[in-house]
Amino acid sequence: MPALLAEDLLNEMIPPLKGTDSAGKAARWLDEFHVAQLPVLDNRKYRGLVTEADLADFDDPETPLSELPLGYAEAYVRPDQHFYRVMELAIENKIQLVPVVDERHEYAGVVTIADALAAFGQQPAGGQGGIIVLTMEERDYSLTQISRYVEENNAKIISAHVAQDEVDPRRIRLTIKLNTENLARITATLERFGYVVTAQFSGTAVVNEDEQERYDALLRYLSV
The missing domain is CATH 3.30.70.260 (ACT domain)
Structure with a gap:
């Protein structure tokens, strides 16, 4: 079986947010997609992950995400990195999904832990x-x-x-x-x-x- 890379496991169902999106929209999407984090972009550049904890500090749902101090700005993998690294990064940061970012720091997508675990389970010697x-x-x-x-x-x-x-x-x-x-x-x-x-x-x-x-x-x- 060929090596599974991050680019092979991109989840097309989970969309990124933009810095111009509101905190209210982020809260709705976290609930709709059943995740605790979502990536936030600035002109396709990856900024970080917005979390439920981030949103709890803002009472105004119209607050743009660009005003939030996002974390996990360095929690990403390159498209050609092995899915082992995806799992390691998720464990280290206790996150449910890992952004995939290219060498220009442009966002390519996310890999969820569910997808990484499923890929791991498909490896030989079950x-x-x-x-x-x-x-x-x-x-x-x-x-x-x-x-x-x-x-x-x-x-x-x-x-x-x-x-x-x-x-x-x-x-x-x-x-x-x-x-x-x-x-x-x-x-x-x-x-x-x-x-x-x-x-x-x-x-x-x-x-x-x-x-x-x-x-x-x-x-x-x-x-x-």
Whole structure:
């Protein structure tokens, strides 16, 4: 199966808002499309996401969105980025949809978490499984060694994706999909050997409050 890129998963049903649109219109669209965020554009340039919390601070429904201090201005992916990165960004920011922006910073569309999860479920060697995102120095990367630690906990890596860490160019980010949803012992083993676990997602085995928050953020779209 070819790699799924963000541009392959664009959701045509969720429209962007403009800075000239009103807070009232944004509130109606959030309700109509059953999402907690929507992208806001300025002449096709991506400005950020408007959220329900943003709108709660404005009593006048005619307030234009250009007057709101929007967040998530840096929460976007490029069209040619792998859908693993879409899921990572959603987990990191606890958002339901991820804007796709080209090199001119022009808006191309959004990928919803539902679409990303559906794409993930279509990958080979089925099963929901679990996802772990690791960061490490590039010189410390060895998929063979990481696989050994995973297999010591009676699990296997189904697929893996490596990307440059966008904060520190000397580090890499490794996203692995496992054939198990029980991640606690695996993450503990990886951390014991010096790997930094930056995010994890499992369909059923929520092991702590942080993972519960990530899990809730990912599945909120599906539960409306």
